Amino acid sequence: MFLYIINYQYYEFDLCKLEMKCLFSQVPYSKYLITDKEIDVDRSPFVKSLIDIKLTASSLNSLVYKIRALNIAYNNFKVKYIDIEKDMEFEERHKIEGIIGYDIIGNAKLHDPDITLGITKLNNEWIFGEYKKSNIIWKKHDERPYYYCNSLSTRVSRAIVNIAAGRDLNVKMVDPCCGIGTVVMEALSMGIDIKGFDINPLIIDNAKANLSFFGYDDSLVSVGDIHNLNDYYDVVILDLPYGVLSISSINEQKDLIKCASKLAPKMVIVSIKVFDDLIKSLGYKIVDSCEAAKWKFKRHITVCELNK
Numbered sequence: 001m002f003l004y005i006i007n008y009q010y011y012e013f014d015l016c017k018l019e020m021k022c023l024f025s026q027v028p029y030s031k032y033l034i035t036d037k038e039i040d041v042d043r044s045p046f047v048k049s050l051i052d053i054k055l056t057a058s059s060l061n062s063l064v065y066k067i068r069a070l071n072i073a074y075n076n077f078k079v080k081y082i083d084i085e086k087d088m089e090f091e092e093r094h095k096i097e098g099i100i101g102y103d104i105i106g107n108a109k110l111h112d113p114d115i116t117l118g119i120t121k122l123n124n125e126w127i128f129g130e131y132k133k134s135n136i137i138w139k140k141h142d143e144r145p146y147y148y149c150n151s152l153s154t155r156v157s158r159a160i161v162n163i164a165a166g167r168d169l170n171v172k173m174v175d176p177c178c179g180i181g182t183v184v185m186e187a188l189s190m191g192i193d194i195k196g197f198d199i200n201p202l203i204i205d206n207a208k209a210n211l212s213f214f215g216y217d218d219s220l221v222s223v224g225d226i227h228n229l230n231d232y233y234d235v236v237i238l239d240l241p242y243g244v245l246s247i248s249s250i251n252e253q254k255d256l257i258k259c260a261s262k263l264a265p266k267m268v269i270v271s272i273k274v275f276d277d278l279i280k281s282l283g284y285k286i287v288d289s290c291e292a293a294k295w296k297f298k299r300h301i302t303v304c305e306l307n308k
């Protein structure tokens with residue numbers, strides 16, 4: 001079992017819940033989630049760290065007893081108390097780390113350990129296991145050379161890619177209105193096979209520059225009108241144009257959704273308006289949705305799959 005320690009801003013909770021549902025088939029009710037499903041600790045923008053659970057016990061004494069009885073051994077290890085419930089003083093945490101460390105066979109190494117062992121207390125259960133902290137590898141994408149006021153943030157793009165792919169990274173994905181490539185970069189950093197297109201050559205120049213900046217293959221984004229795309233993919237992510245830089249009427253947006261529906265049996269649509277009736281009329285069912293809101297600005301994220 002794995003304990004994921006998660007974090008989100010209050011306005012991200014809906015998006016986080018939908019992402020977790022797609023990755024783990026369950027939603028968090030607080031800032032952690034326990035599941036038998038393993039994902040890379042860097043995969044979700046909401047996962048801060050994880051404990052690969054090795055032992056649980058109803059008290060600290062009983063946990064120490066189990067560690068001793070099972071001859072738990074690690075070399076060059078460090079023990080870290082993870083204060084999920086935020087109810088433990090520093091001195092107490094430190095004391096617990098010492099008690100646990102004492103009974104593990106092998107050398108402790110507090111600086112630059114080979115492995116960190118996590119211990120925590122959650123709902124009166126003591127949990128012990130191998131601890132991994134997210135390196136937040138995706139955060140570097142915030143430093144991209146080109147921005148665009150309509151762009152999705154790195155965190156939202158990453159969550160949307162996870163919603164679209166679910167647990168299967170072997171999906172063929174397309175972002176037919178890719179803008180400066182925020183979604184494409186997140187998918188590429190997870191090793192997903194993705195292509196991006198945009199009708200605007202200037203925007204594609206910037207998308208290429210963004211991809212090259214991080215060492216990704218810039219030929220994966222190219223100028224293209226969604227009306228002329230022919231290949232078929234497993235999933236399409238459609239971030240509909242709106243606003244100042246890419247004025248687009250409701251009818252134009254509807255037309256883009258119709259085009260997107262020809263590209264894949266699964267669509268993740270990012271929009272300001274809700275298009276459920278149109279989506280259903282195209283033979284898709286709405287399998288899930290959420291709002292990604294920040295202040296008064298609200299985006300709808302709709303997950304749809306072709307009716308079988």
Ligand SMILES: C[S@@+](CC[C@H](N)C(=O)[O-])C[C@H]1O[C@@H](n2cnc3c(N)ncnc32)[C@H](O)[C@@H]1O
Nearest residue numbers: 151152177178179180182198199225226239241
């Ligand atoms: C909301 S923006 C996408 C933003 C992108 N997700 C990002 O984070 O940078 C929508 C994009 O759709 C593009 N677009 C509009 N009509 C299109 C069409 N017919 N085919 C392809 N792209 C189109 C616009 O040029 C614009 O860059």
